[in-house]
Amino acid sequence: MAEELRIVLRHLGKIDPMNIDDYLKAGGYQALKKARGMSPMDVIEEVKKSGLRGRGGAGFSTGQKWLFAHRMEADEKYVVCNADEGEPGTYKDRVIMENDPHSVLEGMAICAHAIGASKGYIYCRGEYPDLAKTLKNAVDQAKDKGVLGHFDIEVRLGAGAYVCGEETALIESLEGQRGEPRYRPPYPPVSGLWQKPTIVNNVETFANIAPIIEKGSAWFAGIGAAKFPGTKVLTLTGDVKNRTFIEVPTDTTIRDVIFEFGQGIAGNKKFKAVQIGGTSGGFIPETLLDTPIDFDSMRQTGATLGSGAVFVLDQDRDIVDVVTRITQFFEHESCGKCAPCREGTMRMRRIMEKINTGHGNKKDIALLERLGRVMAGACLCGLGQAAPTPVITTINNFSTDYETRLV
Amino acid sequence: MVNVKINGIQVAVPENATILQAAEAAGVKIPTLCHHPDQAIKANCRICVCEVEGLALLQAACSTPVWDGMVVKTNSPAVLEARKTILELILAHHPQDCLNCIRNQNCELQTLAEAYQIRENPFEHITRGLPRDTSTPSLVRDPEKCILCRRCEYACSEIQTVNALGLENRGHHAMVVPALGKDLAESPCIMCGQCIHACPVGAIHEKEEINELLAAIADPDKIVVTQMAPAVRLAIGEEVSLPTGAMDMHVLVGALKQIGFDYVLHTNFTADLTIMEEGHELLKRVKEGGKLPMFTSCSPGWINFCETYYPDLLDNLSTCKSPQQMFGALVKTYWAEKMQIDPAKIYSVSIMPCTAKKYEANRPEMNSSGYQDVDLVLTTRELGRLFRMTGLDFTKVQPGKFDSWMGAYTGAAVIFGATGGVMEAALRTVYEVVTGKTLEDVNFTFARGMEGIKEAEIDLNGLKVKVAIAHGLGNARKVMDQVRAGTSPYHFIEIMACPGGCIGGGGQPITKSNVKREERIKAIYSEDAGLPLRKSHDNPEVQQLYKEFLHEPLGHKSHELLHTHYTPKNKKFL
Ligand SMILES: Cc1cc2nc3c(=O)[nH]c(=O)nc-3n(C[C@H](O)[C@H](O)[C@H](O)COP(=O)(O)O)c2cc1C
């Protein structure tokens, strides 16, 4: 039987998140102390060797990212925690911050030491105002205790747009501009907030840092999948019996996630599909359920791990209808900056509606496929690049659902 | 230098070059829409995407820097598919009425649609149904045609620092709108028309008034008299397939007469007159402790800007009207008298490189002749259209002559069309007035060229005058902030709203880069160099005007006809 392994949720239910003393008693801020006794390069080396990769969706090596920022000469650098969590069906960052805000602050402070930053921001989702209070309380207490030293953290409430979770749009938003992605390169570690070297990491990524420094990179690298080690917090939604959040090693299979932790399909129905990684995630059929959830294995199937949202669909779900709704979401969330996404998301929605209402034909499918290729390759940011994934993966994996709708 | 392979062609380019620049070096043209050579990178249209070996995603050529050993394909099947699809997406959401569009045959989108063989668009054609904004006398915005490249926004906010345009809404509802979502007339827009040059399509253009002109010409009761600004001749050739500067002045006069203008006069005449008035005003201010630094006042976009953003500094503006308005006031008084024509019958037309001049002519105070001083302003582009409409063959048009009393000019007037020209012209005259000596070398070369802010100290027989020249309102703002802060070292500042001066005006042939502006500037100084008279005070008709009518610079009549006052624009957004 597969089991949970709690690293980022290590203090869940064990400490009072509003009281820093609880965190300190549990060994909190010891890793920061240890890191500050190490050279920045040694800290980065340790994070690199741990194999930790970003938990915000892109799966980039965290140590490598820090190294880029570390190497830059600049009078100021910034550490930004991406707590925008706008992905429908995802609430893992909220669970982490609600229950253990200091683990995130500690991770940020270690990062600040590693890259040479003295200012940090937590960009908290606009719909989480209570959470922002918890975070501010944590920052105040940490300042009072003096554990953060010269590192200052400010909590900012997000602007409410999904795209503001994209790191460069987030930076623009922090600067007070319209939340629109920037072109890259240069990437934020080279030129980010106010053109200064900036690390943007996800909440869960930061929450992994203190344990890695404390227990060592070898310990972490030995957990889960070799190339994407550690654990992943997943949120189970849709037609599973046990709609919950779990933290599991990254070599856990999708099947175990749904049928062990999720206790299978609700209402004794049959499994139809699972969408993993949030709204832009791919739809996975029964035949691929033995895929481990790690980033690369998921990628190989044309799907994504993304934020770790697991949306399960039973046999009665209408896939074409579900995907049509998703295209409405992207049409609505496109920021409008780049042409292929601005126009493409609108077209995808229109064509999907045409098919969904029984007016589509084979040509429409071919057009969706072309549009999908072009958007995935040419859009300015991840939103437009990933928006076609649900459409394309369902056309590939659930073709009969479409064919029965065509005229 | 780094080595890059573009479609198999090896090129060496500077380290910080983009793929777009490397491709150009390799002789490969990559299509662009949002890219503009004088603006920051935007990378939002994605039409320039290319394949780069080793990268999974296509890369925007305009924004992606090269690295040593980079291998780029600009025409692979995936690239062509992406470009064509993006074009189809844009076109399916864009009006399909190229034939009715002001930018027909001069549109970057249309050119690409042709090149990429857009025939049957698989995407259903839909329109947004956005209304045109015709609220100003100068500009028309047609948001329906906007492709959201945001070049206009950049021109307005970064180059001109006017901030009249911004983005509203998201996704496919996004649109460029005047500040606060109001009409352009209620925005801080100063009518310079630089957004027109920035726009790749027909989403912003001049308010066209050719029909009004044709009606006036056809009206037997109207005597149609025209003036023409110095920057027009330089650029009008571009509208009729001639090289920049190649249109002969007298052929141009002949053409205007052929079209049906009754009298052809020249704004250059009042440019020389402006120097007489403004030069003396400067000396008066210096001698009598008047408000300094004094700013030039011949650029109406600049006047709008000053009234909007620097209402506290209006007293620093020269009270001289612009040459266009001096001309307007004189043609219905002095000239009408000399010609024994009833001023009520005169229809005074001005051909200008400028969209703000349309606004200026409509200012309520511009009626000192007892009539509206200037009845109609056409831009250089509209004149070009008129020439094409009337089918003139410029290899055969017979040269004509300027009509009397207000047609003579000097080189000093000609250079008004370029940034620094008014300064140089003023110095040529002021020098001789102050020193009483003949200025042997009339070339004040410090004043010339595209540098944003130019400055110098001029020694006038011991009287040291510090001067500065700014063009483009972003540069003007820097100089103005100094004045506001009380730290400006200057006595006299020339400001032109448009980059390059009038040769880059909002009414000129669509100007895609400063390279073209520099070409026009070159042509303007060679015209000046070739003229027998190069100092405004040597203009015989100006001398005659003073003798017979005005009597002296800054005199009573001048005050009445040639000078004006300014009013703060208390716009709500400020
Ligand atoms: C449309 C869009 C939305 C995103 N939203 C989030 C988000 O809510 N939280 C997050 O951590 N990353 C989000 N990302 C990913 C970030 O751009 C970025 O990759 C991440 O914050 C980097 O952190 P990591 O390396 O720790 O994963 C989003 C990306 C895109 C394209």
Ligand code: SF4
């Ligand atoms: S891909 Fe979409 S969300 Fe991203 S920049 Fe382009 S329009 Fe904006």
Ligand code: SF4
């Ligand atoms: S109006 Fe023209 S320049 Fe401005 S964004 Fe639209 S297409 Fe671009």
Ligand code: FES
């Ligand atoms: S020209 Fe490169 S993205 Fe527009």
